[in-house]
Amino acid sequence: MKKTILLVGASLLLASNVYAADAEDGTLKSVMQQLGEDYTTLNQAILMADFDRAAQAAHHIAHHDKPSMFQKMKIMAGLRTDMPNFKKADDKVHKLALDIEKSAKAKDMPQLIQQQSNMLSACMGCHTTYRSRVMDILK
Numbered sequence: 001m002k003k004t005i006l007l008v009g010a011s012l013l014l015a016s017n018v019y020a021a022d023a024e025d026g027t028l029k030s031v032m033q034q035l036g037e038d039y040t041t042l043n044q045a046i047l048m049a050d051f052d053r054a055a056q057a058a059h060h061i062a063h064h065d066k067p068s069m070f071q072k073m074k075i076m077a078g079l080r081t082d083m084p085n086f087k088k089a090d091d092k093v094h095k096l097a098l099d100i101e102k103s104a105k106a107k108d109m110p111q112l113i114q115q116q117s118n119m120l121s122a123c124m125g126c127h128t129t130y131r132s133r134v135m136d137i138l139k
């Protein structure tokens with residue numbers, strides 16, 4: 001049973017890793033720091049109505065780096081049956097970022113504002129439930 005869960009988790013993560021590069025030092029923390037920067041850039045771009053820059057930042061968020069296999073295995077082992085939900089939270093951010101990229105390219109400001117606010121909720125949705133827990137797992 002335990003093994004099955006791990007395998008399902010592993011294949012979910014592997015599937016999402018095909019097109020993404022690995023984070024520089026392989027930690028989830030560095031992946032998140034980059035996400036934070038891209039999120040800030042996106043906010044700034046929206047404030048300046050710089051649609052090209054907004055599209056670029058959203059693209060980076062959608063295709064963010066992945067942590068190393070070692071970190072992923074640790075997270076999976078720690079979260080166990082909650083792993084699919086953790087993954088779902090990540091997918092939510094991914095889909096929103098793709099939508100934001102589309103709206104930026106269409107220069108649709110009202111949509112952008114709405115979606116960027118949904119993005120903050122999506123980031124914080126995962127943080128509220130998992131951030132400190134995963135930090136403990138990765139200690």
Ligand code: HEC
Pocket residue numbers: 028029032033035036039061086087089090093119122123124126127130131132134135138
């Ligand atoms: C699937 C869950 C999940 C989602 C979605 C998520 N995060 Fe995180 N985030 C985490 C976890 C777990 C940590 C703690 C990592 C650690 O310290 O090892 C974290 C930490 C962070 C940090 C702090 C890094 C540091 O230096 O301590 C920032 C900044 C951050 N996330 C930004 C974002 C942004 C921006 C988004 C949305 C675009 C986002 N995160 C979406 C799980 C998530």
